[in-house]
Amino acid sequence: MELSQLLRVWRVDAGVKLRRDKAIPQKEVAELMGVSERWYRSLESGDSVSLSSDILARLSEVLVLGPDERMVLYSRALDGAGVALADEEGEAEEQLALLQLVTAQTQFPAYLTDGCWNILGYNTLMADWFPWVLEPGANLMRWALADHAAREQMLDWRQHAEVYLAMLRFALATSSHKAALDKLLRHVLRDPECRRLWSRGPKVIAFRQGHRYRLDLPHVSPEQITVTSQVLLPAYQHGLRCVMLLPQKPVMPSHAVIPVQQDRSPLQ
Known part of the structure; x- marks a missing residue:
């Protein structure tokens, strides 16, 4: 807008x-x-x-x-001067260090995304909880908004969807990756419910830091899982996001998954 x-x-x-x-x-x-x-x-x-x-x-x-x-x-x-998030690509060594930080986590799910929410890397528990990250070109926003499995696993999905759409709107207003984000938005808005939520108003949210929400993951736990999301922004690489899902109480995965480290190309 x-x-x-x-x-x-x-x-x-x-x-x-x-x-x-x-x-x-x-x-x-x-x-x-x-x-x-x-x-x-x-x-x-x-x-x-x-x-x-x-x-x-x-x-x-x-x-x-x-x-x-x-x-x-x-x-x-101000045409983005001084306030737009820096979506510049970091040095390969720095990104590798972030991937190592994510995959080294063993107590809770963790993942790394770029400025368009493409999954760059994840740890064992993230792959165990959310197997969709194993798919080629996995994208958090596309899964959360357009995959019907997300609506079953994320309790109170519509509230989550409103937040994700507000984050996407914020990115569209501040990011330099306009073409990729426009393509992502077009894909998401194919869904009638997402179109309805998008039309409700220009709410913007930068990050969902410290948000507590509930998950229904029968393949992980017979009980609902309450987690708090913590978002870490690497210095000088604000286009990247390290996200960790901290369970309210310990959750034992139902099976082990070999740690996977992925290098996804930006959404084009």
Whole structure:
């Protein structure tokens, strides 16, 4: 979505956050920002206006934007300068070190993805819990949103799907891999339920850090498994994500899987 569209939706969201029955009026936004109503209307109409960091900070405060929404605002307003996540390819040695970190984990599932959620590597438990990572070209987002097995294994799937779609929307607004992410989005939106959730609004989320959720994996445990996801971002390689799923209590895998280390090419 364009910045002008986002601003209109965020005014509505601000009204909800402030427990009002309607969107914050343009006039009120302008007054609280200390700018003229005409200036703000021009901004929301998509006209070319000057946007300083101070103006963006005031706009973020008035519209009650969260940190992820602020990053998208700055990325849209400043053409991504200084706020877009760095999706640069790291040196082979550094990526190998990350793969070794992931595959060395023996207490909980762990995996490594690139900026388009392609699976670059995983450990034994990840392959045991989620065998789909063994497939050629495995992609976390594609599995979570478009594979019906995910809807059975991830309890409260629709809530998860809303978060994943918000993460995909954030990536589309900040990443340099536009073509790959557009292709991923088109694939996901073939699903009617994903299309419905996508159309509900421009919610953006950078990472699902510290999120607790429940899994139903009969091949791993006869009981539901509650895990907390921890996301680690390597310095200078923010396009990569090391994710670890920490079980609330120990879970014994039903069978052993040989550790696998994969080098996936970016989604094209």
